[in-house]
Amino acid sequence: MRIGFIGAGKVAQAITKGLIDSGITAAENIIASSPKQDHLLLTQISKLGVGTTFNNKTVVKESDVVVVCTKPNVVSRVLTEFSSDVSKSHLIISVALGVTTKTMEKALPKNTRVVRVMPNTPALVRMSASVYCMGSSVIETDAETVSKLLTSFGYCEEISESLIDIATGLSGSGPAYVFTAIQSLADGAVKMGMPRDQALRLAAYAVMGSAKLVLESGQHPDSLKDDVCSPAGCTIYAMHLLEKRGFRAALIDAVEVATLRTKELGDFKV
Ligand SMILES: NC(=O)C1=CN([C@@H]2O[C@H](COP(=O)(O)OP(=O)(O)OC[C@H]3O[C@@H](n4cnc5c(N)ncnc54)[C@H](O)[C@@H]3O)[C@@H](O)[C@H]2O)C=CC1
Numbered sequence: 001m002r003i004g005f006i007g008a009g010k011v012a013q014a015i016t017k018g019l020i021d022s023g024i025t026a027a028e029n030i031i032a033s034s035p036k037q038d039h040l041l042l043t044q045i046s047k048l049g050v051g052t053t054f055n056n057k058t059v060v061k062e063s064d065v066v067v068v069c070t071k072p073n074v075v076s077r078v079l080t081e082f083s084s085d086v087s088k089s090h091l092i093i094s095v096a097l098g099v100t101t102k103t104m105e106k107a108l109p110k111n112t113r114v115v116r117v118m119p120n121t122p123a124l125v126r127m128s129a130s131v132y133c134m135g136s137s138v139i140e141t142d143a144e145t146v147s148k149l150l151t152s153f154g155y156c157e158e159i160s161e162s163l164i165d166i167a168t169g170l171s172g173s174g175p176a177y178v179f180t181a182i183q184s185l186a187d188g189a190v191k192m193g194m195p196r197d198q199a200l201r202l203a204a205y206a207v208m209g210s211a212k213l214v215l216e217s218g219q220h221p222d223s224l225k226d227d228v229c230s231p232a233g234c235t236i237y238a239m240h241l242l243e244k245r246g247f248r249a250a251l252i253d254a255v256e257v258a259t260l261r262t263k264e265l266g267d268f269k270v
């Protein structure tokens, strides 16, 4: 399978590295494009061994699966630009926030097979949480193909398109919230006298282990939290402070505002 990327930025690079590291495809089966002014991004992605071009149409002509990784406001223009090169053998995937399968289908020839995906940057280390929804003209094997590709660089599940904007504000944006939490936890330890690199390492493992425990124990997160809070111990003091500072409400608000912004951007109000 030949895979083409339109756009060579952060997400294209993360997915490309994930795909290659998984061994699902070789670097020589991948090609990526960006406009001339962004040639540095092509230089970066070419270090993974993939082919590069300034021409989006070349990517489409040389690929079976085309992954559109541009900002949402240029997706329609980009699809229209290469529309004449799209055939029934192509599967067109977009990872752009807010851009619906209907918008994609409108810009492409009738019955084009399209899929909308929301991955996240831990794809770089093959730990992405991705969701996908299928367009109206996909064929039977497309869901399997998409699932296989997404699974190669992490976890994935199919989702109703009515929920994908929410997934964007949750798992698409989520790494940014968690990176900030890790950095801030480490800052706390540094403030108390721990060396920075050790603090970052311990904070990151604490987050990774907690996530694994939620997934593997099947226990409610509050029950797992209770297990950490010994009576009159240190954690319950910290939890009390976090509750007073609105920790839970801040996270709920973050997902809400990111979801609403996704819906706004999907309408191309930028
Ligand atoms: N950054 C993230 O964590 C995530 C981003 N996304 C989505 O992925 C898409 C890309 O985001 P990033 O990689 O962060 O952006 P980015 O700014 O790093 O990359 C955008 C790429 O698009 C290219 N581009 C711009 N105009 C183009 C054109 N006319 N033809 C071909 N390429 C063109 C740029 O040269 C650049 O390579 C966005 O739509 C975003 O909503 C989805 C999930 C996570």
Ligand SMILES: O=C(O)[C@@H]1CCC=N1
Residues within 6 Å of the ligand: 097, 168, 172, 173
């Ligand atoms: O913030 C953004 O626009 C992208 C979409 C999901 C994560 N990052």
